[in-house]
Amino acid sequence: MTLESTIAVAVLTYNRSKTAIRSIESIIASPKVDSIYIFDDGSSDRDIENLEFLCNKYTNLKLIKNKKNIGYAENLIQALEYLAKLDNEFLFICESDMLLTDKWGECAIDILQHSPDSVALSPMLHRDQIKKNSSRYYQNVYMYGEFYNDSLGKKIYTKKPFGSTYKVLPNQLKPKKIGNYKVFYSSNSIGTILFKKAFLKILIKNINEIRNYPKYEDGWLSWACFAFNNFSPKSIISPDPGMAFTFGGKGLHGYAILTNARWNGSFWWRYEITAYFSRIFYQVVLLPFRAYRRLLK
DSSP: OOGGGOEEEEEEESSOHHHHHHHHHHHTTSTTEEEEEEEEOSOOHHHHHHHHHHHHHOTTEEEEEOSSOOOHHHHHHHHHHHHHTSOOSEEEEEETTEEEOTTHHHHHHHHHHTOTTOOEEOSSOBGGGGSTTHHHHHIIIIISOEEEETTTTEEEEOSOOOOOOOSSOGGGSOOEEETTEEEEEOOOOSSOEEEEHHHHHHHGGGGGGGGGSTTOHHHHHHHHHHHTTTTOTTSEEEEESBSEEEOSSSBTTBSGGGGBOOBTTOHHHHSHHHHHHHHHHIIIIIHHHHHHHHHHO
């Protein structure tokens, strides 16, 4: 396998070996994945044992253990710096609460190779990414540092602004068709994203800036995709249906399962109407049932 058409993956985890293992096994199912590096941020001995067992199962897995917990931002920085040194054409940073579809790697590479103006791909299609004003909301909150509170009827400054702005709002551009996917231009702010190698090598030179925005690392990473790509609205793309899906169990994104739009791995989550009823079932039936079972224990 030539590195020009392969993906190297960094998975971030901390005391979440069960979901991490399921996530990694879904990632590694794609033949386009050359190697996976697990960045564990000081997990318990039991979690480390589970991850070490997994690494013994696959030859292209490597576990990188922090001696102590250094926090999400520092773990993210070291993972990105590690990826930037590799020769693979595509580099994927992934949270440990994601499931990937069977052919996610092949499809992601095909989409990026047919998107010369884009530097990154978000494999998860989030409902916020296809809302009419999603890019404007991201611009106001992250670039300007302001949030409009409807109940008070005024703007509230809540975050240190990243600065600058788009030339054109990404979601004002029409989506394009690539293969079986409709591709959206989006303002992505989640921690699972696939980069082109050439871009990540530029981004990494300024990666220390991310420390200035604690708790908003994902937002800064998305902003950086635009900033280092001359604020082109085509910088980040998201395929529809999505190639990744957040676990239903409570994790880094909470119950983010409720806000996923469409997913390629299941009929129920692939289309908007079936996703709508699936969310209702999850909220009205499944969550109360799980709560009842916990009470019985």
